[in-house]
Each structure stands twice: as C-alpha cells, then as structure tokens.
Amino acid sequence: MATTTGDYYQVLGVQRSAGQDEIQRAYRKLARRFHPDINQEPGADERFKDINQAYEVLSDPKKRSRYDRYGAQWRQVPEHYDGPAPDAGPFGGGDGRRVYFNPGAGGFDEAGFGGPDLDDVLAGLFGGRAGGFGPGRRVSAPGADSEAEIELPVEDAYAGGLRRIALQAGAGLRHLDVTIPAGVVDGQRIRLAGQGASGLGGGPRGDLYLIVRLAPHPRYRVNGRDIAVELPVAPWEAALGANVPVDTPGGRVQVQVPAGSSSGRRLRLRGRGMPHPRGVAGDLYAEVKIVIPAQPTPDERALWQRLAQASTFDPRAARTGAEGGRS
Incomplete structure (x- = not known):
C-alpha cells in the first residue's frame, strides 16, 4: 500500500x-x-x-x-x-x-x-516448530482494525441518520452507507464491524472505527454536548424583556429574555443541546447580543434623542461601580 x-x-x-x-x-x-x-x-x-x-x-x-x-x-x-x-x-x-x-x-x-x-x-x-498447521496448510488470521476521520456538520451530528462517506481503499475510493447515531460528539468513535482490513488466508476482516470531527459552524459553538449560539435582540427587547425565537439544531424555539439584559448574558435552555441516546442531553446557551438599527428612521432617531435627554443612566459609571464592588 x-x-x-x-x-x-x-x-x-x-x-x-x-x-x-x-x-x-x-x-x-x-x-x-x-x-x-x-x-x-x-x-x-x-x-x-x-x-x-x-x-x-x-x-x-x-x-x-x-x-x-x-x-x-x-x-x-x-x-x-x-x-x-x-x-x-x-x-x-x-x-x-x-x-x-x-x-x-x-x-x-x-x-x-x-x-x-x-x-x-x-x-x-x-x-514449523510449534505444530498445529502441518506442511502445506495455509495460515488464517483476522484482519487489522482500521481508523478514519469523518467530518460532520453540527446539524447532521445532532440529528443522526444514514450518511454516505468516501474512504480510501487501495487504489480507489470506497463508499459506505453509515448510520450516524443522533448526538455524536467530537472525538466519538463509531464502530463498523467487519469493515476493516482484510484477513489473511480467508480470515475475517477487522473492524473500522470512524472518528467523528465536527465541522466549524457559522452560528453554533459546541463544547461536549453543550451548544452556544448568539441571540440578537433589539435594545427595547433587552430593556423591557421579550419572548423571542432562537434557532437550534433541533429547530426554532422561543426563549424569554429577562428585562434589563445586557449583551453577553447567557440564557440556558435545558436539554436543547446535543442529544444523548443513553444519558442526559446537553444544554443550549443563547448569548444575548444587543443590535441597533444601522440606519434609523427619522422617527426612531427622534425617539433615541428623547431617551438620551430623559435618561440619567451612565453605562460607564455603572461598570466602574460594579468593578469597584467586586474588588
């Protein structure tokens, strides 16, 4: 080879x-x-x-x-x-x-x-010396186990299901239909019995172990079975509280944003992370990110100006006070 x-x-x-x-x-x-x-x-x-x-x-x-x-x-x-x-x-x-x-x-x-x-x-x-085979008899030995990495999108790893993969096999590619268990995580091994190297003298094939690697995702960050995702919210939703949708690998769900939430606040959705066939599913963490209009309308701009004039809130003073309190 x-x-x-x-x-x-x-x-x-x-x-x-x-x-x-x-x-x-x-x-x-x-x-x-x-x-x-x-x-x-x-x-x-x-x-x-x-x-x-x-x-x-x-x-x-x-x-x-x-x-x-x-x-x-x-x-x-x-x-x-x-x-x-x-x-x-x-x-x-x-x-x-x-x-x-x-x-x-x-x-x-x-x-x-x-x-x-x-x-x-x-x-x-x-x-020859130990006996047991005798002249002219062929040796039979099982084939070696093999390993290969497969890269899966987060959604495929979450849902599982049948997937066709291409692996090297001598001078060509070998295509296998593999059942991916729902909720596989990075580094998990999937055993395919009898799909490894060929045995000697008619011996059984070894096993093939597929090592799962999760592909980088533009939205989801996976840590074990927990998943983190950004949750964009409008300033008034963060200030007043709101029930907003969040996309997860398992579909869209609603999450309650508490009033007074700042960017970076993590909202835990228990059991919405990667499934676990034989245990407890991971959690999903929606991370609040306050987003303002890039080009506010004249009415929106007037409202922001009225809020700026009426409010005595100073975010820099609040941060200084909080830091002073922690020290």
Whole structure:
C-alpha cells in the first residue's frame, strides 16, 4: 500500500519528529483541501487517498512505530516480530527488491526471482516448530482494525441518520452507507464491524472505527454536548424583556429574555443541546447580543434623542461601580 511519494511524512508535509497534534492539524488541513466533494482538480482524488492512508498510519502510535522501523511494507511483518529491520533499508526499499521475514534465521532475506510466498513464510512461522498447521496448510488470521476521520456538520451530528462517506481503499475510493447515531460528539468513535482490513488466508476482516470531527459552524459553538449560539435582540427587547425565537439544531424555539439584559448574558435552555441516546442531553446557551438599527428612521432617531435627554443612566459609571464592588 505504498503512497505516491513512498513516505507518509512527506504526504502530510511534516517532519518525522512531528507530534500527534501537528500530524492531526496537517491531515485536517489537507483533507479539507483535497476532498473529492470539494476539489475537482485532476489528481485531487489520488492525493486525498494518499493523505488518508498516511494519516491512518501516523495517527496510530503502534502503527507509526512499526512504519518507522520497517518502512512502507510494515504490514507484511508479523505483529509479534520485534527483530531488526533489514540492512538494505525499509521493506521493499528504493531498489525495488522484496524483503521477506525468515523465521528460521531470526531475521530477513532478500528475495531474488521466485522468492517465498508470504503465506508459506507465515505457515512455517506458526507451524514449523510449534505444530498445529502441518506442511502445506495455509495460515488464517483476522484482519487489522482500521481508523478514519469523518467530518460532520453540527446539524447532521445532532440529528443522526444514514450518511454516505468516501474512504480510501487501495487504489480507489470506497463508499459506505453509515448510520450516524443522533448526538455524536467530537472525538466519538463509531464502530463498523467487519469493515476493516482484510484477513489473511480467508480470515475475517477487522473492524473500522470512524472518528467523528465536527465541522466549524457559522452560528453554533459546541463544547461536549453543550451548544452556544448568539441571540440578537433589539435594545427595547433587552430593556423591557421579550419572548423571542432562537434557532437550534433541533429547530426554532422561543426563549424569554429577562428585562434589563445586557449583551453577553447567557440564557440556558435545558436539554436543547446535543442529544444523548443513553444519558442526559446537553444544554443550549443563547448569548444575548444587543443590535441597533444601522440606519434609523427619522422617527426612531427622534425617539433615541428623547431617551438620551430623559435618561440619567451612565453605562460607564455603572461598570466602574460594579468593578469597584467586586474588588
């Protein structure tokens, strides 16, 4: 499963010493740029596959360690082997030669023409001395589990439902219809049984774990299961109190703005955040933002002038007094 460049670090544009946070940031930036639903340029499809393949390995500390040790063909090395890498370089190094694990010698052999079959090698490894397989019998082993990130809009994560996703699969894209549970949150893993890597010798496939990432939203800010949203109100609504509508991922609801509310006041709507199938739903916080007309009419302007003349309220003095009281 070699990438275009043959080096996962080059694919993501990071140093070999990069930390997991840096790798994740690089992946998310490139995945958004080259996703086939967004980028229609020639070659973007292939680049997207390479990016996903590189991230699948480098985001997993165990896989990354084996890749760093054995190179691009690390998947061919049995997991329980902990020996040295061949001196010739990474598995299947730059000269195009194939390198096979040799259990009898405790190391690796470079194969010339007609080198050993990997299944035969593993059969010797598992059945040679320990017995249980016998000559000519093929080894069966389950496939490895895999991980992939999917990005969801807040509304889709809130409502759940069936969603078609595109994942890299060898030289092409693999499309899966996935049921998203209602109320999934950032970082949550969705298990797809039997959708991971293929098994060896007819063994069962591994599982695929989808890691949910919530896409940035122009209105909603999600923190765990709680959601915050701005609530624009007119000055008189803030001053006198009002019952005003607020849009939520679950639809429009009414919220009571108490009289005397200032910008920044948070109004809690219990249970209106992200749903929780097996627990308590999050809350939604409507944050008051007082909005004035950008171009008041002559009548509105006259009313503002009358209010300015009649009122003795000084917002700066009120703030100073409040700050003095807190100190």
